[in-house]
Amino acid sequence: MADFDLSEEYQDLSKTVREFADEVVAPVSTKHDEEHSFPYEVVSQMADMGLFGLPFPEEYGGMGGDYFALALALEQLGRVDQSVAITLEAGVSLGAMPVYRFGTEAQKQEWLPLLASGKALAGFGLTEPEAGSDAGGTKTTARLEGGEDAKHWVINGNKEFITNSGTDISKLVTVTAVTGQHERKDGSIKKEISTILVPTDTPGFKAEKAYNKVGWNASDTHPLTLRDVKVPEANLLGERGRGYANFLSILDEGRIAIAALATGAAQGCVDLSVKYAKDRRAFGTNIGKHQAISFKIARMQARAHTARLAYYDAAARMLAGKPFKTQAAIAKMVAGEAAMDNARDATQVFGGYGFINEFTVARHYRDSKILEVGEGTTEVQLMLIARELGL
Numbered sequence: 001m002a003d004f005d006l007s008e009e010y011q012d013l014s015k016t017v018r019e020f021a022d023e024v025v026a027p028v029s030t031k032h033d034e035e036h037s038f039p040y041e042v043v044s045q046m047a048d049m050g051l052f053g054l055p056f057p058e059e060y061g062g063m064g065g066d067y068f069a070l071a072l073a074l075e076q077l078g079r080v081d082q083s084v085a086i087t088l089e090a091g092v093s094l095g096a097m098p099v100y101r102f103g104t105e106a107q108k109q110e111w112l113p114l115l116a117s118g119k120a121l122a123g124f125g126l127t128e129p130e131a132g133s134d135a136g137g138t139k140t141t142a143r144l145e146g147g148e149d150a151k152h153w154v155i156n157g158n159k160e161f162i163t164n165s166g167t168d169i170s171k172l173v174t175v176t177a178v179t180g181q182h183e184r185k186d187g188s189i190k191k192e193i194s195t196i197l198v199p200t201d202t203p204g205f206k207a208e209k210a211y212n213k214v215g216w217n218a219s220d221t222h223p224l225t226l227r228d229v230k231v232p233e234a235n236l237l238g239e240r241g242r243g244y245a246n247f248l249s250i251l252d253e254g255r256i257a258i259a260a261l262a263t264g265a266a267q268g269c270v271d272l273s274v275k276y277a278k279d280r281r282a283f284g285t286n287i288g289k290h291q292a293i294s295f296k297i298a299r300m301q302a303r304a305h306t307a308r309l310a311y312y313d314a315a316a317r318m319l320a321g322k323p324f325k326t327q328a329a330i331a332k333m334v335a336g337e338a339a340m341d342n343a344r345d346a347t348q349v350f351g352g353y354g355f356i357n358e359f360t361v362a363r364h365y366r367d368s369k370i371l372e373v374g375e376g377t378t379e380v381q382l383m384l385i386a387r388e389l390g391l
């Protein structure tokens with residue numbers, strides 16, 4: 001894929017998900033957006049298609065695909081419905097992927113077949129009320145207690161904005177927690193942050209009332225409280241003290257997935273605008289014949305194209321085993337901005353109808369803002385890019 005020529009397999013996947021998005025997702029998007037309801041019936045069909053298992057090996061119930069396959073699927077879903085796309089993105093790249101990347105064989109056997117089947121969802125519990133961009137500010141704690149052969153973690157704290165954490169099929173949230181501290185040579189204190197698997201039915205775990213969001217209304221997002229949540233010592237995910245670093249590496253990959261979703265949203269705005277500009281008439285001609293409109297849409301197309309190239313590049317590097325952190329940050333930033341800018345321009349092309357919620361461009365306008373914030377704000381991406389430049 002060095003020349004970005006998609007193999008037949010990738011093309012087929014993209015086409016299948018595109019048709020599914022148009023025929024199954026789109027017809028119910030406005031309803032779920034208005035009702036702020038989770039699209040269980042759509043998610044169940046995505047599960048049957050194997051989308052939640054796309055990048056996982058068949059031995060764990062996956063489809064044996066790769067991360068780029070996931071990205072292609074997200075682009076096609078993001079074009080039509082960002083809530084549905086983020087449900088898949090968070091379920092796979094944030095929920096199941098940490099278990100696949102860092103889990104023991106027993107943890108993988110226990111969780112991956114279930115998560116890859118899409119019959120259950122997992123959440124990524126990093127953000128806290130006082131730890132967002134500065135996620136190392138984690139205050140949640142996990143203490144190891146109990147006798148030698150019955151040790152367990154006792155977790156206390158609060159998490160904020162956790163996607164897929166409170167649906168009827170949410171079964172697991174992996175949380176970061178402070179499990180100790182070390183004194184550095186200069187006398188300052190370094191927190192030891194680890195990640196721990198918390199089944200959602202564990203006493204003391206609670207998904208609080210869902211947020212009333214600006215967009216992504218059909219996606220599930222809750223604050224979490226953890227009060228004396230007891231899980232076995234064996235629920236530690238990855239090495240003790242490596243949790244924060246492991247989660248940051250999950251976010252590096254996740255940025256490619258979010259960039260793909262955002263590219264889809266940016267492209268969706270182009271496609272809808274082209275169609276509308278050909279139909280809508282003003283001053284005796286189609287509005288697309290007015291250069292102010294055609295140039296606006298041409299610029300939107302350039303943004304979507306650039307965003308796509310950026311995520312293809314980051315994904316190609318990742319699959320080739322090359323460093324991709326900076327490219328993923330660039331892709332996430334460029335694609336997130338493309339989605340937001342295209343959504344703003346598309347609503348302008350639609351005139352007054354662009355301000356009416358049942359129009360998809362209006363939903364993209366509300367939905368796209370979070371693409372400049374979630375999984376690292378634009379400023380965080382700029383920090384990563386600047387750091388690579390030695391600044």
Ligand SMILES: Cc1cc2nc3c(=O)[nH]c(=O)nc-3n(C[C@H](O)[C@H](O)[C@H](O)COP(=O)(O)OP(=O)(O)OC[C@H]3O[C@@H](n4cnc5c(N)ncnc54)[C@H](O)[C@@H]3O)c2cc1C
Pocket residue numbers: 090094123124125126127131132133134160161162163164213216221370373374375376377378379380
């Ligand atoms: C719908 C939704 C879903 C989410 N899903 C999840 C999830 O599943 N799991 C999860 O863990 N989190 C999730 N998040 C949290 C999301 O990742 C954070 O909101 C995001 O990382 C920003 O953190 P914050 O909100 O605390 O903002 P802050 O970190 O407080 O930032 C506020 C502003 O300050 C800027 N800023 C901060 N530090 C700097 C700096 N050093 N230099 C320049 N500017 C800076 C930021 O860019 C931003 O503009 C979700 C959020 C939302 C809204």
